[in-house]
Amino acid sequence: MITRTEQASARKRAAEMLKRAGIVARQEELERIEVADFGLGELDESGVQILTLVDTDEIAAKVLVLFPHQTEPEHRHPPLGDYLGKEETIRCQWGELYLYVPGAPTPEPVASPPAHRKNTYTVWHEHILHPGEQLTFPPNTPHWFQGGPEGAVVWTFSTKAVDIEDIFTDPDIRRKTVVVDG
């Protein structure tokens, strides 16, 4: 869980990074940036800030803000009934993103996930995305990523997003963020 103060502070920091990155958004969009701690209460280590621009029954376009070295933990977008699951393209707009997917493990990966959770990271094929670089992967692909030393602002273009159904490798994770007074 996070406190309202932490949520407001992360939103403000994310909005500043979005502006610096050239992302154009209305004030009411910035005010509903989702601050996700994945239920771990370690936002600066495991978390992401999400600006949702498009979210229909068919597609989603969102911008993710990663603070320096902040990690979005390993997860996949599973099939749901007739829906094959979310196909996703991640494209870097600003900063540097370390993205990991299935494939030959990269011998000396640049990113280190939070040390006490390292056993919940199972895919280690590294892609380093600089501004303008992107990767598309099919539904149900396990993946995780981390912001570089200055953080990262990245687009995610995808088929329908059903975030609450995402499956995380770490059993401690709860996708829905609980925000408490404070």
Added chain:
Amino acid sequence: MITRTEQASARKRAAEMLKRAGIVARQEELERIEVADFGLGELDESGVQILTLVDTDEIAAKVLVLFPHQTEPEHRHPPLGDYLGKEETIRCQWGELYLYVPGAPTPEPVASPPAHRKNTYTVWHEHILHPGEQLTFPPNTPHWFQGGPEGAVVWTFSTKAVDIEDIFTDPDIRRKTVVVDG
């Protein structure tokens, strides 16, 4: 048709507008910006420049550049077999876009399509999009749009794009641009 010189010039102009608008793209993406004249040979009046960032079997994310008062003619994205047709969200990044869709005709619309083609414009419900503003419409919706006095840079986020199958109201239009030496 357009000449290679016109194509190169429009690409360069579009790339400059994209940069000013904060769009981040690689050089090889900018070099394949599509310059579409819709077969009319009146690019500054009827045309659009298209930077394709994502184009999979499921979704597309593109950035459209409209020069000042340049018009993308009225068209719709029809159903194709099992596919319902392209659902589209148009979002303004820079400049001003005048967008027309079905609905009560706006009494004094801001945009004027090319005068000699005005009879091929049938929908007149106006939305004026400023940076950060957007409109989503379902497949098969007739629509057309025009850049404002300084032009416009706009995102289009959609389900699968099959541009060549778009249906234009103007029977003179050929979607595939022919580029000739010169």
